[in-house]
Amino acid sequence: MSGGAATTGGGAPAVRSIVIDEPFGPAADWALETDDAFVLSKAGCLETLVKYESGGTLAPMLATSWTQVKPTVWRLTLRQGVKFQDGTPLDAKAVAGALRHALKVKTPAAAFSPDTVSGVKAVGSSTVEVTTVKPDVLLPQSLASPNTGILAPKAYAAGAIDPKGTCTGPFAITKEIPQQAIDLKRNASYWGGHVQLASAEVRFIADGGKRATQVRTGEAQIARKIPVTSVQELKGQSGIRTKTTELSRTTELVLNNKKSPLDTTRVRQAIQAAVDTKAIAAAVYPGVSRPAVGPFAPGDAWAPKGARPVKADVTKAKSLLAQAGVAPSSLKLTLLAYNEGAGFADLASVIQNQLKAIGIKVSIRTGEYASMEPDLLAGKFDMALLSRNYLGDLPDPYGFLTQDYTCKGAYNLAHHCDPKVDALVKKAGATASATGRYALYADVATRLQSRAVDVFLVHETESVALAGVRGYTIQPYYTLTADLSLGAK
Template sequence: MKFKPNHLAVGVLLALSATAFVANAQTVRIANQGDTMSLDPHSLNESLQLSVTGNAYEGLVGHDKKLGLTPALATSWKQTSPTVWRFELRKGVLFHDGTPFTADDVLFSLARATGDGSDMKSYTNDIKEVRKVNDHTVDIETLTPFPILPDVLSLVYIMSKKWCETNQATKPVDRRKGIENAASFRANGTGPYRVRERQPNVKTTFVRNGSYWGKIEGNVQEVVFTPIGNDATRVAALLSGEVDLMEPVPVQDIERVNASPTNKVLTGPELRTIFLGMDQKRDELLFSSVKGKNPFKDKRVRQAFYQAIDIAGIQRTVMRGASRPTALMVGPGINGWTAEQDKRLPYDPDAAKKLLTDAGYPNGFEVTMNCPNDRYVNDGRICQTVAANLARIGVKINLAVETKNTYFPKILRRDTSFYMLGWTPATYDAHNALNALMACVDDKGAGQFNLGSYCNPKVDELTKKIQSETDKAKRTAMIKEAFELHANDIGHLPLHQQTLAWGLNKKLDVVQRADNFLDFKWISVK
């Protein structure tokens, strides 16, 4: 069958052609299946958004090519007491508009990231107070000892207090409510690249920051980031030379791209875990045929769903081997993961059917499942397969698949009964997943992405102890216990860790981080 692009795809390719470099070999055109939803660095805790905006904004600390912690806007940090961290700030740093970076910007940004509308509260929920010592020194006091605070702050990007006040952007863009402000469409950070132009869902153009405080190793002067949702169009754009780098490469096209004389696929394990969540709080589900009660409050129902999912089949037919089935909410590479615990319950439709019958649903029930179709590798197809698996035990899934631009605001409002999510712990430590995904939900940021409101007070108690424990053996034992409790509860339905697949022109040198962040400063054109 001959591929026939739709009108949108043609428009995307024309837009890419218009930005194609004729003589300038230092322009790089990047395509992704989705767009960053905003330029506001506090508006959405999603890795694509943080990766893209992280080229214009920076945190107090950053990560090197191997994900080690490295100085960024802070040159050093130390604990002055068990609950106080002192950060020495970098001098001579300018925001893109020429405003000097000072301690006032740190105080403002951490308060902004904690405020209404922020999606970064799970990173700041244990900060008690931020104090200015002088123009280039701040103290951050936490509620309890917090030995991994520098790691936690790596994705809390610093904004200009003056710029936000001048542009009425003192509060984050609230994606749940559809509220926008100047920070949605403009960026004023300290990072190695400036935003020159932003056209949502069309393209975002970055240019090299000539006044950057640090070293930019690559030679790229301009980056044009374009969303191309259609897999075939994205692959065609790479093979035709319309784009220089794109991701993800559909698993079925990896061999084809590698066979191209000018392109290759860069693959590697990703730290992200893909899982399904269920509303375990409401007395009646919002979107289900069951009235007067919530079937997901019954562990037998949750376990039935788990054991009805043929994860090996998904790995084989949907992911074509480019995934690693998991029983945990974190994978290899995350501190606290152990192979010993990473053993899934067996796929067993008969056992699942019996569990449903024992729970009082011998004929199953209907429930709506919310899924994105442009965020994770083969996300829509995974959800279709899960729906087909569940049909075998009598559960009718009403599948609601949509672009992440509308999907995330919906599920972040908890306007869902059954949903898909992916998570990469920003600290590369199990505490991050425990605090954001498994902790009982509060109004300060704990459980901010626990969208089904799973709650086990014992897991909460362990999570708080894990945060402050400095003895590695004790801490590891507590992580293991917390994971065991969550697994026994069937708190979520973990699926797999997906494999990274970036397609790129062979003339590019790039650094592929396991958290799927792409740093423009490390891209070079040969």
């Protein structure tokens, strides 16, 4: 299939189809507790009760309202007239069944699990009640995560998830070529109104350069996550434009806080002072990143006001090591850099040279992330590069901070434990006011940065190549939408 526009008798373009190149495809038989849910959401098939919009705001999707009727009970009113793509109605029974399935899987998603949700029930035909283990002001954010997407009852009938004909979104899957592509057609009965495109093909292509090439040759109309070199190559090409936007993602140098001498704050601060984030942004990610000011980008509502990148200072770094009583020559550290990380090979070499300037010897170990994760989780490493989406587990920083920086966090690769941070995160999770909650997140970010728990390197961007596309916005959950179309600018 190839995207493009047919021409009507009057000469006006009649757009029919589009091809989208995505970097990642389904890897777990469409299990919604995995990243496969995000693939389905980006493909315009899977929808959630609550919609996440840029800037952390929420909007109605399959639910029109949600109210915390008791400290541990949320009541959601479902949108009327919605049908699954197989024609069955979206009602409270179907929604409650889908959410209960999410709770019963072997490894529930962090956004919606028995740790936080104790039950879901239908109340009549159009109301669903979700009961939480303890008061949870962030349940609506959980219900905006694609991991809590709603499929028709028959999707769960055969053991493995079957999304064909069981979504509610603007596009329905008609064909799947495993690990390669899915074909989709317009959902003519879409509750959200007219769907502009008649059909689409979503291709899963790991090579970013190849994704960009397909836009240049006309084989695709959208290519997500194209590399820096491709952005430069596509500039000025007729009919093609690129868009670059900052993501909720930061590249960091993870430091093992429980392993000597990295368990000493001054040693970590010395490494932080030796790493030149400005030089890294310019050399490794030219024009598409900026030095990190901490875990959160400066424009985020939850970032500390006036935060600045740590200025590289070799003299200060050496002084901090001396204050810690550590001879630089005694430090021989290994840096893990997984192959899937964009630019990680170059980044590791730059950091190796920057730490060499203060006398620290760094050896680099590369490999697939899957081969490294057991050692990372077990604390059997010194330093590691990591690209982390801080709105990935939950469309609010609470999920990220809980997972990565609390004492019992399931993804606490830094093996960091600070009762002060735990208390701030816990307080944030119980704060209904977004303003109050964001202020607490900023306090945590300041503490992580000042104590050099990790070395935050750059705030990442995503670059997308587009050919004659209308109605497209870079968004973490949605690519193929009802408003997307092709035609002359």
